[in-house]
Amino acid sequence: MSDLVIVESPSKAHTIQKYLGSGYKVLASKGHVRDLPEKRLSVDIKHDFAPKYEIMKDKEKLISELKEAVSECDKVYLATDPDREGEAISWHLAYILGLPLDSKNRVEFNEITKTGVANGMANPRSIDIDLVNAQQARRILDRLVGYKLSPFISQKIRRGLSAGRVQSVALRIIVDRENEIRAFVPEEYWTIDGKFIPKGGRKAFPASLHSYNGEKIKIENEEQAKKVLSDLEGADFTVTNVKHGTRRKQPAPPFITSTLQQDASRKLGFQSKRTMKVAQELYEGVTVDGIGAVGLITYMRTDSLRISQDAQNDAKNFIEGKWGEKYLPKKPRVFKSRSNAQDGHEAIRPTMIDLSPDRIKNNLTSDQYKLYKLIWERFIASQMAECVQKTTQADIEGNGYTFKASGYKVDFDGFTVLYVEGKDTEDEKETQLPALEKDMPVRAKEIIPNQHFTQPPARFTEASLIKALEENGIGRPSTYSATITTIVSRNYVKREAKTLYPTELGEVITKLMKERFPKIVNVKFTAQMETELDEVEHGNEEWVQLLHGFYGDFEETLKKAKADMEGQKYDLEEDKTDFICENCGKPMVYKYGRYGKFIACSGYPECKTVKKFVEKVEVPCPKCGGDIIVRKTKRGKTFYGCGNYPNCDFASWDEPTSEKCPQCGSMLYKKAGKKPMIVCTKEGCGFKKSSD
Numbered sequence: 001m002s003d004l005v006i007v008e009s010p011s012k013a014h015t016i017q018k019y020l021g022s023g024y025k026v027l028a029s030k031g032h033v034r035d036l037p038e039k040r041l042s043v044d045i046k047h048d049f050a051p052k053y054e055i056m057k058d059k060e061k062l063i064s065e066l067k068e069a070v071s072e073c074d075k076v077y078l079a080t081d082p083d084r085e086g087e088a089i090s091w092h093l094a095y096i097l098g099l100p101l102d103s104k105n106r107v108e109f110n111e112i113t114k115t116g117v118a119n120g121m122a123n124p125r126s127i128d129i130d131l132v133n134a135q136q137a138r139r140i141l142d143r144l145v146g147y148k149l150s151p152f153i154s155q156k157i158r159r160g161l162s163a164g165r166v167q168s169v170a171l172r173i174i175v176d177r178e179n180e181i182r183a184f185v186p187e188e189y190w191t192i193d194g195k196f197i198p199k200g201g202r203k204a205f206p207a208s209l210h211s212y213n214g215e216k217i218k219i220e221n222e223e224q225a226k227k228v229l230s231d232l233e234g235a236d237f238t239v240t241n242v243k244h245g246t247r248r249k250q251p252a253p254p255f256i257t258s259t260l261q262q263d264a265s266r267k268l269g270f271q272s273k274r275t276m277k278v279a280q281e282l283y284e285g286v287t288v289d290g291i292g293a294v295g296l297i298t299y300m301r302t303d304s305l306r307i308s309q310d311a312q313n314d315a316k317n318f319i320e321g322k323w324g325e326k327y328l329p330k331k332p333r334v335f336k337s338r339s340n341a342q343d344g345h346e347a348i349r350p351t352m353i354d355l356s357p358d359r360i361k362n363n364l365t366s367d368q369y370k371l372y373k374l375i376w377e378r379f380i381a382s383q384m385a386e387c388v389q390k391t392t393q394a395d396i397e398g399n400g401y402t403f404k405a406s407g408y409k410v411d412f413d414g415f416t417v418l419y420v421e422g423k424d425t426e427d428e429k430e431t432q433l434p435a436l437e438k439d440m441p442v443r444a445k446e447i448i449p450n451q452h453f454t455q456p457p458a459r460f461t462e463a464s465l466i467k468a469l470e471e472n473g474i475g476r477p478s479t480y481s482a483t484i485t486t487i488v489s490r491n492y493v494k495r496e497a498k499t500l501y502p503t504e505l506g507e508v509i510t511k512l513m514k515e516r517f518p519k520i521v522n523v524k525f526t527a528q529m530e531t532e533l534d535e536v537e538h539g540n541e542e543w544v545q546l547l548h549g550f551y552g553d554f555e556e557t558l559k560k561a562k563a564d565m566e567g568q569k570y571d572l573e574e575d576k577t578d579f580i581c582e583n584c585g586k587p588m589v590y591k592y593g594r595y596g597k598f599i600a601c602s603g604y605p606e607c608k609t610v611k612k613f614v615e616k617v618e619v620p621c622p623k624c625g626g627d628i629i630v631r632k633t634k635r636g637k638t639f640y641g642c643g644n645y646p647n648c649d650f651a652s653w654d655e656p657t658s659e660k661c662p663q664c665g666s667m668l669y670k671k672a673g674k675k676p677m678i679v680c681t682k683e684g685c686g687f688k689k690s691s692d
Helices: 010-020 057-071 083-099 114-122 129-156 165-183 224-232 257-268 273-282 309-323 366-382 462-471 478-489 506-516 522-535 543-564
Strands: 002-007 025-030 072-076 188-198 205-212 238-248 287-288 292-294 387-398 401-412 441-453 492-497 499-502 578-580 588-595 595-603 610-612 618-620 627-632 638-642 655-660 667-671 677-682 689-691
Touching: 002 010, 002 057, 010 025, 010 114, 010 273, 010 292, 025 057, 057 072, 057 083, 072 083, 083 129, 129 165, 129 522, 129 543, 165 462, 165 499, 165 506, 165 522, 188 224, 188 401, 188 677, 205 387, 224 401, 224 441, 238 401, 257 273, 257 366, 257 462, 257 478, 273 366, 273 478, 273 522, 309 366, 462 478, 478 492, 499 506, 506 543, 522 543, 618 655
Parallel strands: 002 025, 002 072
Antiparallel strands: 188 205, 188 441, 205 401, 238 387, 238 441, 287 292, 387 401, 492 499, 578 588, 588 595, 595 610, 618 627, 627 638, 655 667, 667 677, 677 689
16 A cells, blocks of 8 residues: 555656655646636626636546545655646545545655655645635636636627636736827937047947937927037037946846746747746656755745745855855845735745756756746746946036936846846847046047937837736736737737737727726736735635625616617628628628637628639649648648649748848748748759848
C-alpha cells in the first residue's frame, strides 16, 4: 500500500514522483475533471444559482482510474495548483472520489523542487472552501454573462458571437483608445536645438532652447521659430550655471505574472499565451544533466513580490561570489506588493540560483532558455546594488535666450551589469558633457529649428494592455492571456506586428454594449466585482449574495434591451461583398456558420443561394498560373496552396508576394516572425530583406 498524490499535470507528476519515492503514487487529473456542461446554462437561477456540475466526457475513464487508485491507497493528497482554480479542482476531486472535505489532505507546492515538495507534504490542510466559493462565483458570473448576452449579441449583429465579462471590458479599452486616436487633432510646435563648443575645446555638445528672459518659451509655428533664429544670429553665448549631481537607479522587482508577460513581449516578442505555456513547463519540471527532473521556477501565477529568506540568501551568496561584495545592496531588498495583491505565493524566481541559464542551456528548448534567462536575470538583478550615475546640467545663455544641456555618465553599473527592465518608450542614452564652468564662453557651432506635431496616444500592445488591465484591477494574473487570446481569435481585435487594434465587428459590439449594458463594460464596475470576489476568498462576503446583487440588475437591463431593440439589427461593412446573386440579382453577403465563413444571398430566406468562401492571395501560382488560396491544416495552421490542387501541388508556409528576386528572378515570400522578412526560397540564392 502507498499514499496517492493527485496533481494537475502529467509532467509535474513525473517530477514529484522522483522526489517522493516508492512510498507514493503520483497521478495527474490533467486539469479540471468536473465543470458546467457547455450546451446549457447549467445554473439554477431560482435556487440561489446552484451550479449543475457534470464530470467532463473526456475525463470519465481517468476518474475510473483515480477511483481504483484511491481504493488501493492508505491516504490521498490533493496537490493541484496553488490558486483558486487549483483549489476548486481539489474540491471537485474530493467530491467525486468520496474524500472527506474536512480532511487535511490538501497540499501546495510553490516550487517543484525537493525542498518545495517536502515542505508541501509536511503542511497538509483541509480544502479552503472560501477559495472554492470565490472560483465558483467567478465561474457562474462568467457563465451568466456569456450565456445570457451572447445570444442577444448574435441576434443583433452576427451569428456565433460571444460576450464575456472580462473580455468585453478589455475590448472596450482597445476601442476607446482607437476613438481617442481618431479624435486626436495634431498641434504644431517647434523646438530649437544647438550644438556648442567650449572655449579651447573641439568636441561639440548638444543643448535645447528652454526659456527667454527667464520664462519658458513655447514656439508654435515657423514664423516664431525664424524670429528666434534672427534674435540669436551673431549672439555671444556664455555658461551661466552648472549643476553636478548624483542619480541612483534602483533595480526592478522580481517578476509577477503581469510583468513577466510584459517584459517577455517587449524583449522576446512572445505573446502572453506563449509566455505562460513556457513558464508552465519551467515550473512543472525539466530534466537537467546531473540532477534529473526539477522545477526551475516558482509558481508562475502570482501578484506577490514577496521573496523567501532562503532565496535572498542564495542570491546574496551568488552575487558576492560572481561580482564581489560591492555589488550587494547595504541591506536585502524588500519589495512591496500592490494593496490588492493576493500574496498567496512568492514572486516568480528561479528555484535554484546556481542553475544559471548558460549552465543548463543544453537541457532547454529555445523558448525555455530565453524565458528562464529573463526570469533568472531579473531576480538576481533585483537583489543587487543600485546603479549610480553622475549627472551634469548646464545653462547656456545668449541674447536673453537660455539653452539647457544635460548629460550623465555611469559611475557604478550595479545591477545593470546583468539586466535592465524593458520599456515601452526608449530611455535617454548616456551622454557626457565636457568640463564646463560658470561664465565660460562657448561658441554656437549650429542652431537648428525642428518642426514637430503632437502625437496621438499609441495603440495598445499586449504588454501595455496587460499593464492597463492590471492597473485598473481588471481580471487576475491567470486571466490576462486567455482574455487577449479570446478577443483576437474571435476577430474582435486584430494584431499587426505587436499592435492591437479593433475590427469593425469589435467596435460594433462595444457600441452595443456601451449603449445597452454600460455596467458590464464599465472599468470601475468590473474592478469592483474583482474586489468582491477577493472578499469572498477572504471569507468576508457570501458568494450567493454577490451573485444575487449582480444578477437582478443585469436581468432587468437585458429585458429592456430586448424590448427596445425589437426588430433592429446592425449591418457591418465588412460583411458586404461585390458579388451579385445569380438567381435573384440581390447583393450577396458574408455569413458565418458552424464551419466558418461562407457567402449567401442577402435575400434569405426567400432566396437560399450560398457559395463557398475562398480567400485568395492576389499572386498567380508560380507553377501553373492558377489562383493561390489561403488554406488551413487540420490543426488550424495557415498555409498557401494552389487552387488547382490536386493537378498542381504548389504549397508554401510563407505568403507569396508579387515581387521577384533581384538576384535570380524567382518569387519572393513574406516570412513571418519577430522581424518579418521578404525572402527568396530558391536553393542557393539566399536573398532576403526587411518587409518594412
